[in-house]
Amino acid sequence: MSKKILPLVIGAAMGVAATTAAGATTLEDVKAKGFIQCGVSQGLPGFSNPDAQGNWTGLDVDLCRAMAAAVFGDASAVKYTPLSAKERFTALQSGEVDVLSRNTTWTMSRDTQLGLNFAGVNYYDGQGFMVRKDLGVTSALELSGASVCTNTGTTTELNVADYFRANNMPYEIVAFEKADEVVAAYDAGRCDVYTTDASGLYAQRLKLTNPGDHMVLPEIISKEPLGPVVRQGDDEWFNIAKWTLNAMLNAEELGVTSENVDEMKSSDNPSIKRLLGVEGAFGEAIGLSNDWAYNIVKNVGNYEESFNANVGPDTPLGISRGVNALWNDGGFMYAPPVR
């Protein structure tokens, strides 16, 4: 009997090795479990934030919902994993989440060295500074000797170091792991300055005791293209993430909204026909059904609808489209055509 143990142990180990090595594609995995596991922030109003009932909403959340709509025809087939800046890439690399949609800056090293692929940009941002109005500061160049609160493990931490060094200003960095603690410390007066992406500053300002006492300085010291990220090496899933974002942008450009999408199906415009799956088989080409983009717009809406509902001028954040307008409207948003 004892002779049978060793082959058994080896056999079992080999079996484990075989199953881990083979692996299924992300799309197969997602279809098998019936939902998309989406990595989001730990709470950034307008981008990804849970409401009182625990439902996640925001611009980044809408991208996850749009992907779920594209895959399942059901925008609610998403489960959310709140991740700190420090945890996010490891969670994606290790397969804990299928897509990371968490105000993550697209940089060269992240794109090339971490085994990740950035699927596009859903918000063009830049790093800014927030200070108390009563400090009497009007420019970031007057911040010499200031103490600066921020998050650990972000590009923010590097940009602020570069900026103060380049301008020969001494400073003191206080870096917290969670955004909520940064807000609390800044609110308590531990720091003169709160720095993060400008969108984040507007969002976090809402959490301060007296939002009106604080102002965002005009300097934007970095380029922060934020967008969804997937694992490298799975082109099928990469395409789905990329074209979900492109579909939302194209829908806005073509004037297709969640309200008129059913009428638009009978439109004569060939671009709209291709987008909504009336003509061609573009959905099948990325492993989905042909009405993938119809489902996205019907369930979630186009980019403009998502922007206005979450961060736009009528929301507490009150962010104008600015550079995030479509290309033909003076902004950077430009999606390749569906054809």
Place this chain on the structure above:
Amino acid sequence: MSVMEQDSAGAPARASLLNDPKVRGLFYQVLLIAALVFFGYFIVTNTIANLERQNIASGWGFLENTAGFGIIQSMVPYSETSSYGTALVVGLFNTILVAVVGIFFATIIGFVVGIARLSNNWVISRIAYCYVELVRNVPLLLQIFFWYFAVLRAVPGKREKWSLFDTVHLNIGGLRLPKPIWEPGSFMIGIALVVAIVASIVISKWAHKRQDATGQQFPMFWTAVGLIIGLPLLAYLVMGMPMHLEHPVFVDTGPRIRQGFELNVGINIIPEFLALTAALAIYTAAFIAEIVRAGIQAVSHGQTEAAHALGLRNGPTLRLVVIPQAMRVIIPPLTSQYLNLTKNSSLAVAIAFPDLVSVGGTVLNQTGQAIEIIGIWMAVYLSLSLLTSAFMNWYNQRMALVER
């Protein structure tokens, strides 16, 4: 007996080898080791294969790259142009600093509270009891937040201060102290200090011997205090006062952003450090107090009565008779508390103190070298724990009951 002997002797040789408990034991142990080695091999190769498949660069080369981020407190020279390796060393030293200072204060508070719990004074023992029950039943992270956020809001803001004798200042930016600036010749002060410490040790040995021989006591404590303060002071005066204090500079004129303490003048103990050490020391002290109480109660009351019968007062009884015997019971669980404190210091990341976990997390995020960084974390905490327990085991052996 005789029946069993006959059975084993009468059985054929082959069967006896298979049934021999020694051989079987050895076989299963070899099998277990082989399985463990194979398991380890499988984990490592599988990890490497997965990393390669996902195009994640691995290796230790990243340690030499430029870090590019700032750190608020460092005991070794560090700037944004230093390497990731240096950043991790900064984090390591900060962790050790918190652990050492935390252990120091936790031990003092723990012993005082532990002894106070056994006090005959009802008020003192009740206060100690409440302290223990309150502190050890509230999660540590909550206490860290309490010390950092609640207490932080109570102290003056950046442009104001509380001062003590105009030398020690406190505001939300931290505790500011004068910084000694050493000039040439100041090394003599250090030498004098070392001489004073060595002399104190020698005199204490001599005093013990003399007491053993003649029964006469020597005022050892005051002699040592006199030496350790007096000799360096003498050297300071003789060498022409080769040291001055750099006082923190508080600016209260000009633009508001410029008001407050100037950076890098004097010593600034940052509030993150104060809050973390306070929380760790006070939390661990509650556990140490219970250990001390248990240790003291483990010493038979007869020992106290015997000491009193010899004419010793309460203080010396506790110090010379009870505590030395209690130490044998106290030290092993005390070691665990020291290890806990060291490991708990990793909660620093929640309040922005740049310890090893906080700095390592930033490095991890900038480089993506998760496996290497986590490996460093595990190696460091393991080494710190092993070092602490090795030291405490050595101390335990010294304190063990010497049987003659």
